[in-house]
Amino acid sequence: MTTLSIPEAQHKSNASTVQSSVLIALSDAYRGFVALTRNGMALLGAGLAALVITLAVKSDLRTDVEQQLLSWLQERQDSAVVADDTAMPDDSSDDRLAVAPPPLLPKQQAAVTQWLSRKYRVAPEPLGALVAEAFAVGAKVRLDPTLILAVMAIESRFNPYAQSPVGAQGLMQVLTRVHTDKYDDYGGAMAAFDPLSNLRVGVKVLQDCIKQAGSVEGGLRLYVGAVTTDGSGYINKVMAEHLRIQSVALGKPMPTSFPIFTAAPAPATPEQIEPTQTGLLDSPPEATPASQPVEPAADTALTSS
Known part of the structure; x- marks a missing residue:
């Protein structure tokens, strides 16, 4: 039967303690991350719900938001047309009628x-x-x-x-x-x-x-x-x-x-x-x-x- 000397036993005990501490820390970090994610999703969901309710109740605020979104989309479209080399130029100087329903x-x-x-x-x-x-x-x-x-x-x-x-x-x-x-x-x-x-x-x-x-x-x-x-x-x-x-x-x-x-x-x-x-x-x-x-x-x- 092999016996360990006192220093060796202490070293092994210390290694085991460190390993246990690391596992505990990782476990705590994981549980904290899960809890934070859940709380974040809950907060995000609550925020979206509050926003929807607010827009539904206040029509003027909803209109402002829609106009801002439309303006943003229009700006993106205009910038895309300008960036597109194949886009046809807009000749605004020609005021003649092209079609007449x-x-x-x-x-x-x-x-x-x-x-x-x-x-x-x-x-x-x-x-x-x-x-x-x-x-x-x-x-x-x-x-x-x-x-x-x-x-x-x-x-x-x-x-x-x-x-x-x-x-x-x-x-x-x-x-x-x-x-x-x-x-x-x-x-x-x-x-x-x-x-x-x-x-x-x-x-x-x-x-x-x-x-x-x-x-x-x-x-x-x-x-x-x-x-x-x-x-x-x-x-x-x-x-x-x-x-x-x-x-x-x-x-x-x-x-x-x-x-x-x-x-x-x-x-x-x-x-x-x-x-x-x-x-x-x-x-x-x-x-x-x-x-x-x-x-x-x-x-x-x-x-x-």
């Missing part, structure tokens, strides 16, 4: 918008902006807005990016290279593909043509650039569509017959030979730069709303 338009304009939207399969929201602009510009220059819309319909079928083989561009199919100066106020030649800019320039060209010819039919002939023929095919298409749109605007029944314009070809003059109108000068005057319009028979099924 038909319900917000006057009755006549809303009816025309809905009818044109169904016939040409164009979204009514952006089309409403074009209708509103046609009425506004037409009133300013004393030109029937339904005639403006009819020219637009025959020329491009309301496609703002239409382009003819000879370079006529946009809604009104203006020959941009000839009328570059008219786009100066709108930022240059590329404005030909901006719907409202193209509409305004096209109306100016049409107004000049009518003034020069002395009649709407003669103005349309100059607008289409007819030189070797009388341009009656184009004129009849525009005038028929003009009567349809006008009937919709006035709430009248859709016409089933239309006047036919015929005239002998006028001799070409040096002024006419110069292409001053749309891009149809170098192509048959009866053709249009966009696809052919819907036949009149198809329109009889469409009535104004």
Whole structure:
């Protein structure tokens, strides 16, 4: 049997005491941590409950908190947009109307918008902006807005990016290279593909043509650039569509017959030979730069709303 000396026994006893003290300390620390956590969670829960009750009772305080949260979220969103290199710039200087929901338009304009939207399969929201602009510009220059819309319909079928083989561009199919100066106020030649800019320039060209010819039919002939023929095919298409749109605007029944314009070809003059109108000068005057319009028979099924 092995016996321990007194120093060894004391050393072993001391080690055991230290170990027990450490275990006791760890146990106390664990129990303290658990108690603190429980108390903390209880306090947090009590605080949240008190906050909810306070916000429920005091509506003004709740409103202030909601506004602060909304402001914080808006600031985060704005900062995220600024930090995003792919974000589109906000051009606040452009105050033109991009879309105009038909319900917000006057009755006549809303009816025309809905009818044109169904016939040409164009979204009514952006089309409403074009209708509103046609009425506004037409009133300013004393030109029937339904005639403006009819020219637009025959020329491009309301496609703002239409382009003819000879370079006529946009809604009104203006020959941009000839009328570059008219786009100066709108930022240059590329404005030909901006719907409202193209509409305004096209109306100016049409107004000049009518003034020069002395009649709407003669103005349309100059607008289409007819030189070797009388341009009656184009004129009849525009005038028929003009009567349809006008009937919709006035709430009248859709016409089933239309006047036919015929005239002998006028001799070409040096002024006419110069292409001053749309891009149809170098192509048959009866053709249009966009696809052919819907036949009149198809329109009889469409009535104004």
